[in-house]
Amino acid sequence: LLVEHFPDIVDVGFTSRMEEELDEIASGERDWVPVLQEFYGPFHQTVERAAQIMPRVRIADEPTDEVCEKCGRPMVIKLGRYGRFLACSGFPECRNTRPLLEKIGVRCPACGIGEVVERRSRKGRTFYGCSRYPECDFVSWERPVAERCPQCGGYMVMSGRRQQSVLRCPACGHQVNLAETAAPDSIAAIVAEEEAAGRA
Known part of the structure; x- marks a missing residue:
């Protein structure tokens, strides 16, 4: 249904171009207003048209x-x-x-007992927290990984563009560029999984 009614949105070229424009906005190279105006007009028309002709789909429990x-x-x-x-x-x-607590296979770096789970904020943004919440209040906007920081021993997170290009330690700031080093199998598997999800 998405491919049929929203061909531009699921097009790899379109999403790649949007990512580049968003990166330019984040770095201050581009103003966000024209980008949003250029996107919203056609998108709004597509949504209005789809709302009239798309069949209603009920997702089974x-x-x-x-x-x-x-x-x-x-x-x-x-x-x-x-x-x-x-x-x-x-x-x-x-x-x-x-x-629904979706575990990511990493022990909570704060309490060491619970597991890190993927959650959604009320605005739909993905974040990560401990499965033992509220007993443990660990939270991170970036995905923690099992690998420890070689500098201080702290936990590391996937950072950078689409959280795939850099491993970063929130405690000491040490970074490992995944493009310049062989990623551990666990990290490579996560990157491959998220890239596949992005193409789906």
Whole structure:
């Protein structure tokens, strides 16, 4: 449906050009207003047209092994405006919901007990936190990795453009440029996975 009704938005050339323009805005080389105006006009028309002709698609609930702690029914994965979440299959009798904690395979660098999970802010921005929240309040806008900083031993995050080009230590600022060094297998796998997701 996206390819059929939003061909420009899913076009690799278009997204690549937009990324370059956003990078130029971030570096102060380009004013954001003309870029937004150039994008929004055609995009708004495309959305209006799609709203009239696109068929309504209902995304089926995804079963899980989780059990609702309030009524004992199975929990299912639903898709909401802020992303996927767990909800009781007994809705509307039971309205219990929980965030869907998507683990990224990294131990929490703050408490060492929980695991780092991917979350979404209310504005839809991805961030990372500890699965033990609120007992542990670790949070990061950049994706933590299992590798430790060779300078201070602190945790490192994927940084740079699309969080793929640099490993950076938030504690001491040490950086490792992935383009100039052989990335560990775990990092290479993450980069390949996110590049594939970007092409999908």
